[in-house]
Amino acid sequence: MKVLKFGGTSLGSPENIKKVIAIVAKKSQNDQLIIVVSAFSGVTNQLQECSRLAEKGDENYKAQLDELINRHLEAVQDLLGAKAQSGLMAKVRLVLNEIEDILKGVFLIQELSNKTLDKVIGSGEVLSAFIVNEFFLQEGMKSNLINPLEFILTDSEFGKANVDMALTEEKIKPYFQNQKADVLVCPGFVSKDLYGNSTTLGRGGSDYTAALIAAALDAPELEIWTDVSGMMTANPKYVKQAFAIPQIDYEEAMELTHFGAKVLYPPSVHPVYKKGIPIYIKNTFEPDAEGTKIHEFPEPDSQSIKGISCIENIALFNLSGSSMVGIPYFSHRLFEALAQAKVSVILITQASSEHSICVAIDLEDVEKAKFAIEKAFSLEFKEEMLNPLYVETDLAIVALVSSQMKNQIGLSGKMFSVLGQNGINIKAIAQGSSEKNISAVIDKKQVKKALNTLHESFFLSDLKRVNLFIVGTGNVGQTLIDQLNQQSEYLKEHNQIDLRISGIANSRKMLFDLNGIPLENAVETLMEKGQKMDLEDFLLEMKALNLRNSIFIDNTAHEVVANTYAGVLESSISVVTPNKIACTGKFGDYKNLKNLALRYRSHFRFETNVGAGLPVINTLDDLIKSGDEVLGIQAVLSGSLNFIFNNYTGEGESFADVVKQAQVEGFTEPDPRIDLSGVDVKRKILILLRESGFEMELDDIDTIPFIPEKCMQAENVEKFFEAIAKEEAHFKKLVEEANAEGKKLKYVATFENGKANTGLEKVAPDSPLYNLEGKDNIVLFNTKRYPEQPLVIKGAGAGAAVTASGIFGDIIRIANAL
Structure with a gap:
């Protein structure tokens, strides 16, 4: 039967x-x-x-x-x-x-x-x-x-x-x-x-x-027929990659059902458990699916964790005070009061100092639990022997379940580590002496993120999903997407990283897709299916989605976008950007962004702020972290200016024509005055100095202009080109003077003896800067470890491809750290 x-x-x-x-x-x-x-x-x-x-x-x-x-x-x-x-x-x-x-x-x-x-x-x-x-x-x-x-x-x-x-x-x-x-x-x-x-x-x-x-x-046997193919590794409503557990023992099943697995009513396990009768969880709509077998002696299983479950709508009561220490029957009085009020306690945790005790209960029972506790300890509250009862609501419990935990080292550490890396704050933890589960109380709004993060770590550890939210689809943005598309399969196969665009926006439209926006035609999909772009709405939606391993990528040069980084980092979402504005504002704001990234376990990466794809900032970061100290810096940091002075000879094309060529080829900003003013180089050297540990502001760096002021004051870009064309003699004279001395013109940023400056310099043939070609950048670091022969970093410092590759590199560094 x-x-x-x-x-x-x-x-x-x-x-x-x-x-x-x-x-x-x-x-x-x-x-x-x-x-x-x-x-x-x-x-x-x-x-x-x-x-x-x-x-x-x-x-x-x-x-x-x-x-x-x-x-x-x-x-x-x-x-x-x-x-x-x-x-x-x-x-x-x-x-x-x-x-x-x-x-x-x-x-x-x-x-x-x-x-x-x-x-x-x-x-x-x-x-x-x-x-x-x-x-x-x-x-x-x-x-x-x-x-x-x-x-x-x-x-x-x-x-x-x-x-x-x-x-x-x-x-x-x-x-x-x-x-x-x-x-x-x-x-x-x-x-x-x-x-x-x-x-x-x-x-x-x-x-x-x-x-x-x-x-x-x-x-x-007992067969339970439902609408899923067995007990799942996690709630499929939240975790799309959840799958059926082939077999599980009775105690693991009871733990999972207690912690919210709806496929089986918790008391149902006990009667058949005593008789050793196996339970099969089967799917009415897929009757041939294997389902889950719950039995007494499952075969050895390499999977240490059997399931991840959760209970939502939880309240946490914290009873604390000096009168609790060493007092017999204190816990007894608390649980007796709750029992008489018919309040079921879901989780208990108590400090070894006996100074406090926390209990988690169903949200529906908050009022009667509060009344029962305050009544039971009315004297202690009145005499201030206990602190006021602290109640937190809108919480949830997530739990890892397995009967093999006792034999597995590091499970708790891994659980709390991956939650922390994704900015999920733990309110309370509990692990029974039987070690059948590890439970953590978290904010209810973090449940989906927590379950997906844990599920990926314990069940899909060979493939780490990273959710990208990209703002800006111009030259750099489009090139980055092309590179992501080209390398997507390679990263999955060789690095176990699944990069997915979950949100994308430009100045006109924005689009979100939890399943990932196709890399091969992301911009076209954005323009076809996207809604009107609103930066505030984009950020709110990104935060509301609360996806694990999220990275916000700002490909713009807009101050309004840079001003949002603090709120993004506070949401435990990492930031990657070539936008230099955030790192070159007030020092306090820059430092705040760095501190927020540390506090909320997010990452703030801006390698492309200096040298595009060159490993300048990462190299400097390694030097500082390993105890080195920067003594001096000499650098050509503008690929556009280097391109211009490498191509302008004073004999062929005019200075205006060379600048126009640099603009057309994408080596300058749409308004070349940003590059020619030297402010871009000034910002870059400021970033290097701040990353070296110097507390400096932009105004602390001297700049010697080489473009006549009246040209820089032109009312638009077209008028600017007309103005510099009229000043050809001025630019020709600069080149001729350098040639006469056997030198070349380079726009150089220098830090020495605590002072920094930028300007056009005549560079002698014995300088590493002399033979710098095309749009290349070069940075020379003199440090305590490199006092005589500087550490040299050299290579292409401008262009969409190298900038995009630098952004890509930051994304990979963050993914590897998650």
Whole structure:
């Protein structure tokens, strides 16, 4: 004899019920089956809502009840032929009429006891069983309807009655011995007390009904049929990559169900656990899927963690004070007060100093728990022997579950580390001495991020997903996306990094996609599907998504975007940018961004601020962290200016023509005055000095201009080109003077003896700067370790490709650190 239980979703529609009969027909060929059924999906909630409305005197209960009545009558009509309908309709209407009468009475007196509520909500399973059994009969099965009120006996704790196990088992055995039908259909959830009153076994109690029957009859197995293919490694509503656990032991299953795994009602495990009866969790809609086997001695499994679960809507009570230290029975008084108030404690943690104790409870119980605790310790609160009771709400518990934790080193450390790296603050932790789970209390809004982060770390550790939010799709932005697309598969295969664009924006549109915006045509997709761009909305959505391993990439040069970095870093989202504005504003603001990144475990990367793709800042960072000290810097930091003075000879093309060429080839900003003013170089040397540990402002750096002021004051770019064309003699003279001395013109940034300056210099042939070609940059660091021969970093310092590669490098460095 086998016991199968079908949940509400399996019976949610006539089409689904037809899937159930296909499963039952196949299995009934060799065994007598007991089929335990839940109410149709949503019916129990609807019956409860009708009851609450009636209690309030709200006539809307009638409309909801009518909807429920019609649903069951329509199910009868859809499933059964005319001949079978008449007899069943009478039974169904009898139950429905009784519900109507009860609710009418509740409405009139506006009072609803738990006893009455049990009578109402238990009728959903009764109706479901009537319809399913009749359908089986119509389809030619030898089926019989059985009544659990005759063998499941409980106390009178209405709402969640406690089963009298000995008496129930004593009743079940003879009851089923007399049942000869091939298929026995039994309503789940419902029971009766010793006085004959209807009771219920708690929400999810249909599983419990099936388990009680299976245990009493020593069934070879218990099958729970639902809408998922087994117990999942995490809640698939939050974790799309969750998968079914092939096998799990009873204790692990109980831990997972306790911590929110909805696929199985927690008390259901215990009756079959005692008898060693395996439980199979199966999917009605994928009956051939393997599902999950819950049994006593699962085979050795390399996976140390079996599942990650959570309980939402948690409140945390913190009771603290000096009077707690060394006082006997203090904890006893606390838990006694909560028990008398019928408040279930979900998690407990206490400091070894005995100065405080935390308990986590269901959010619904906050008020009565608060009242009970304050009453129990009223004297201590009055005499200020205890601190005021501190209550935090809108929390959740996440838990790692495994029976093998005791033999695994570092699981707790890994759990807390990955949560911390993603900015998830832990309010409280608990791990039982049996080491079956590690639990952490966190903000409810962080649940999705926490579950995905933990799931990736413990189940998908060979592939780390990084969520990119890109603002700016110009030359650099588009080139970066092209590079991401080109290297995507390589990074997955060789570095186990999955880079995904989850959000993208330009000045006109923005777009988000949790599944990732296609790299091969991201900008086209943005323009086709995106909505109007609003920076504030973009940032709010990025933060609200709260995705793990998130990186905000600013490819713009806008101050308004740079001013948002603090809020992004505070949200534990890393920032990568070629935008120099944030690092060259006030020193206090720059330092604040660095501190925020440390505090919130995010990363602030700006390698491309100096030297585009050259490893200038990272090299400097390594020097400083390893204890070196910068004594001097000499650098050509403008690829655009180097390109201009390498190509302007004073004999061929005019200075204006060379600048125009640099602009067309993308070596300058759209307005070349930004480059020619030297302010860009000034910002770059300032960043290097700040990264070297010097507290300097932009105004501390002297700049010697080489462009006539009247040119720089031109009203637009076109007028500027006209103005510098008229000053050709000035630029020609600069080149001729340098040539006469056997030198070349380079725009140089220098730091020496605590002072910094930028300007056009004549560089001699023996200088490393002399032979700098094209758009290349060069940086010379004189440090305590490199006092005579400087450390030299040289290479291309401008252009979309090298800048994008520098941004890409920062992304990879962050991904490797996550």
